[in-house]
Amino acid sequence: MRRYLLTVALPKGRMFQEAYGALKGAGLDLPPVEGERALLHGKEGGIALLELRNQDVPVYVDLGIAELGVVGKDILLDSGRDLFEPVDLGFGACRLSLIRRPGDTSPIRRIATKYPLFTARLLKERGWVADVVELSGNIELAAVTGLADAVVDVVQTGATLRAAGLVEVEVLAHSTARLIVNRQALKLKRWLLKPLIAKLRGRDGGP
Numbered sequence: 605m606r607r608y609l610l611t612v613a614l615p616k617g618r619m620f621q622e623a624y625g626a627l628k629g630a631g632l633d634l635p636p637v638e639g640e641r642a643l644l645h646g647k648e649g650g651i652a653l654l655e656l657r658n659q660d661v662p663v664y665v666d667l668g669i670a671e672l673g674v675v676g677k678d679i680l681l682d683s684g685r686d687l688f689e690p691v692d693l694g695f696g697a698c699r700l701s702l703i704r705r706p707g708d709t710s711p712i713r714r715i716a717t718k719y720p721l722f723t724a725r726l727l728k729e730r731g732w733v734a735d736v737v738e739l740s741g742n743i744e745l746a747a748v749t750g751l752a753d754a755v756v757d758v759v760q761t762g763a764t765l766r767a768a769g770l771v772e773v774e775v776l777a778h779s780t781a782r783l784i785v786n787r788q789a790l791k792l793k794r795w796l797l798k799p800l801i802a803k804l805r806g807r808d809g810g811p
C-alpha cells in the first residue's frame with residue numbers, strides 16, 4: 605500500500621476539470637494528470653489524486669482512504685453517509701427531477717433511477733406506493749420503453765430529456781458540486797485541511 609500526505613477523490617467525467625481547477629486554485633499542490641488510462645496520480649509522500657465514479661467518491665472519503673473529495677449534491681443525497689460538507693463550490697449545477705412520458709398522469713407504480721435511496725425517501729414522504737427499479741445509466745430509456753411509469757434522474761441542460769421526448773414533471777432537488785471531508789481527517793490533518801476549506805469558502809463567497 606502506498607502512503608501519501610493527502611489523498612483526494614475526484615469524480616471522473618464532467619466535473620473533473622472544474623474540481624481539479626478549484627482545488628489547485630485554492631493552493632492545493634495536486635499532481636499533474638498524466639496518462640489516459642491512469643486512475644491514480646501523484647508520488648508517494650505527496651498528494652495523490654484518485655479518479656473515481658461519482659458514486660464512489662463519498663465511499664472513499666467516508667472510509668478514510670481519501671481525506672477529501674469533490675462530488676455533486678445529488679450523489680450525497682443518495683449516499684446515506686455522514687460526511688462533513690463544508691463548501692458549496694457552485695459549479696456543476698443540475699437538478700434531480702421526476703420525469704415522465706408527456707401527458708401521463710396515471711398513478712406511478714414503478715419508478716426507475718440510479719438514485720435508489722433518494723427515491724425511496726421521496727416515495728415514503730409522499731406516501732406513494734411504487735416499486736423502485738435501480739438502473740445504472742441512460743435512465744430515460746426506462747420511461748421511453750415503458751419499463752417504468754416515471755424516472756428520477758439528473759437534468760442539466762435538458763437535452764437528453766428533449767431527445768427522448770420526455771417531460772420534467774417536478775424538480776425534486778437542486779445540486780451543485782460540494783467539497784466533502786472525512787471527519788477524522790479533519791482533526792488529524794487540520795493544519796492542511798482548515799486553510800484549504802477557508803480558501804475554498806472565500807472563493808464561493810460563503811460564510
Ligand code: PRP
Binds near residue numbers: 757759762
Ligand atoms: C446524465 C443524466 C441525464 C443527463 C442529463 O447522464 O443521467 O441522462 O446527464 O444531462 P442533460 O440535461 O444536459 O442532457 P450521463 O450521460 O452523465 O450518465 P448516465 O450514464 O447515467 O446516463
Ligand code: MG
Binds near residue numbers: 742743764
Ligand atoms: Mg444520461
